Amino acid sequence: MDSRSWLRAGSLLLFILLLAVVGCGSSNKARAKVKGRVKFFDKTLTCGTVAFIASDGRVGSGNIDFEGNYEVSDAPIGDTTITVTVPQGARGPAAGGSPKPPPGVPDMKPPGGLGGTPSPPIDPSKIVPIPAKYAQTETSGLKYTVEKGEQTKNITLSP
Numbered sequence: 001m002d003s004r005s006w007l008r009a010g011s012l013l014l015f016i017l018l019l020a021v022v023g024c025g026s027s028n029k030a031r032a033k034v035k036g037r038v039k040f041f042d043k044t045l046t047c048g049t050v051a052f053i054a055s056d057g058r059v060g061s062g063n064i065d066f067e068g069n070y071e072v073s074d075a076p077i078g079d080t081t082i083t084v085t086v087p088q089g090a091r092g093p094a095a096g097g098s099p100k101p102p103p104g105v106p107d108m109k110p111p112g113g114l115g116g117t118p119s120p121p122i123d124p125s126k127i128v129p130i131p132a133k134y135a136q137t138e139t140s141g142l143k144y145t146v147e148k149g150e151q152t153k154n155i156t157l158s159p
Contacts, residue, residue, distance in 0.1 A: 030077040031060060032146050036154040037068045038084060043128045044068035048086040050155065052146060053137050054078055066126075075146045082142035084134040084157060086127055130157055 034052060038045045050070040051061035058076035064084075133139040134157055144153055 030148070031074045032077050032148055033071070033073050033150040034060075034075045034144075034146060034153050035062075035069070035071040035150070036152050038064055038070060038155045038157070039068060040128050040130050040157045045084075045086065045128045045130070046126050047122050048084060048130075051083045051085075052076060052080040052144065053083065054080050077146050077148060079143065079145050081137045081140055082144055082153075082155065083137055083140050084130060084142070084155065086130055087122055087124075131159055 038048070038050060045064050045068050046066050048064040049061055050064060050072060051059055052072055052075040053059050054076040056076075060072045060075035062070045062072040064070045134142070142155065
């Protein structure tokens with residue numbers, strides 16, 4: 001092969017790689033910020049995790065703070081199912097057992113503790129138990145269309 005052939009082959013390969021990166025990458029990584037408050041009836045949740053899960057498997061999640069607020073800075077744009085989980089110690093017979101969080105949702109941590117600082121332990125008596133159905137995408141029944149930008153989605157759970 002002469003130098004012109006190598007140049008053409010290299011240019012073609014570079015074009016294909018650039019097309020793959022630009023063509024596929026932007027829609028797959030589209031994310032938005034969603035924040036709000038989580039309640040079970042009139043009780044404000046004091047800890048837990050909220051996750052927005054797209055049908056293609058993209059997940060964005062955030063912790064619930066002691067005042068019931070959550071913030072998900074990487075929610076996938078588009079139609080999503082919302083799951084809400086609370087620490088397993090809060091699940092009694094009325095809450096329906098202790099399911100595992102959906103795939104892709106990180107382990108739940110108590111609020112606070114940024115930068116490696118230990119978080120205060122969660123007082124089990126302060127945890128608001130919720131039905132187990134909210135921890136699974138198949139049974140949560142919570143749907144939301146995430147749009148570009150920042151938005152507020154308050155979540156009220158019922159039995």
